[in-house]
Amino acid sequence: MTWLVILTHESGVFMRSYFIDHYGGIDGLCLRETDAPKPPGPGQVLVRMRAAALNFRELLILAGHYQQMCKPDLVPCSDGAGEVVAVGEGVLRVGTGDRVALTFHPHWIAGEQPQGLAILGRGGSVDGTLSEYACVSQDEVVVVPQHLSFEEASTLPCAALTAWSALCAHGVLLPGQRVLVQGTGGVSVFALQLAKLFGAEVVALSSSPEKLSRLRQLGADHLIDYRVHTDWHKQVLACTGGQGVDLTVEVGGGDTVERSVQATRVGGRVSMVGLLTGSPGFSEGFFYRGLSINTIRVGHREQFEQMNRAIALHRLRPVIDQVFDFDNAPEAFTHLQQRKHVGKVVIRIN
Template structure:
């Protein structure tokens, strides 16, 4: 018997620690002793009922986690007992273009998530993690890091000398900063906190903009470099117009977040007349995850973990993420 956090009604007050009997792995499956799980903004929406009100319940939340393989089922060859692996966000999307059936099966809703002490998963839906990373660091890779990688590399093709604009200092944005730096790009970071902007400079940011002090931060970013090549758009409704002001003709906006809302009037002429590409990013596939891990290993990249909460304090971790006080990732240690 092991424990997991689960909710059967929407609302953080309904997130409860329960006993579960995690099954032994069947053919093609692996059983993990989960070491750490990390939070994404999506997880807060899922628990609140604002992401998918029809999601099956009870549900164990959190898409991201890392663990040690403690048992394997018949026919499993990709991993072995003792390997340290992360669960993938879309366990059926191995490589290639997205297909509806592949990208609708996502971990942490509708599929059970990783906020548990043990998990039995398909062996096709796990990836070995870089050896130089601790458990808390490795747990941050499946969504935030891969989203940044898919935006900049798999879909964006960012090259040395180009300019990337990232919004804020949350998980995806900080990974985009770190990955942009190792790609040789100049990365501009926005935030409402001068303290966080100073931290971003320490990580290699080319320039920083306090968007509370500069409401026309998109124009400012454009003027710094003559237009940015790539924007990591995490805000959504209230920031997209500024991103369109920042991006250069022929540039790309990777739409990966909806922190400020999902609906807004869009000045289509700015997209049309400047031949801007607005690319939706739904994390990425397993092949991209494995490619990213090779880059993380080659450059000894270390994810930025803001705070680690004990397993028993999972609701507090949710509240901390919602406060917006974090710089980088918020993690829950499960063992």
């Protein structure tokens, strides 16, 4: 049977998965052999995972920041893509052989964020993607654009969808409008790429000439080194004729949000994506400027499918910094922790 073509061991059929053995850092990752999934039941699909992509939140989870919110004996990583190798009775959304990604929020299909949403999603509230196989509901998978490799497709569920939601889930982004992106992490790079699909003018911040050069290659219209220009909001105003941007994709949190407010035009929008430097506090300037603040919780499956159509139409390719083998997964986390990457760090599973 298809689901038995996994690994044969003298004690039976098994697969390999990473678990969080203990919290406190990357050394808490533990690779184990476990029983292979049972044949998928009604409405379920068995996915052979081919790649998983890392997000900064994985480091926070490993460090124990959200330990009380995580399921016990957790398989980490929210992002992953693979191939459907078996389907249960009544499955209509996908078929054997389809190339799919797993959704970040298993039960958020469409509409407004539901009450009681488990905000940690996959790789936090439920097991993640750093495993050779996953058996999930058919509602938790999305067919990925055919022009993408498994490694590229694995980057979409969290980082890409977060960027898409930041740009257009709470307002219309029109051609010619201006967008500010911060840094070279996965969400920021996707926000740059996707904003260019909308025909936007993009102002990009980063910390080195090398990274800024890469952002220029990806389409950034204005580049600002925030280490040189610590009051970078003034540079944003200067390159937008004193007006500010229409939308800021804010990933920093407490240390950067006030400058983001000052860099955004009167009546503009700030999409709050990350809290890398803690929770923000808003000054009087936020109220005087009449800004709209939207917190981004990745997005739902319908938005994922909308984004995939845009990616397929424009044949957009995610930016991958480096790919690591499954056996070397801890090295991938270490590489991410060093914050020298541009785009996504990916683990090839099989």
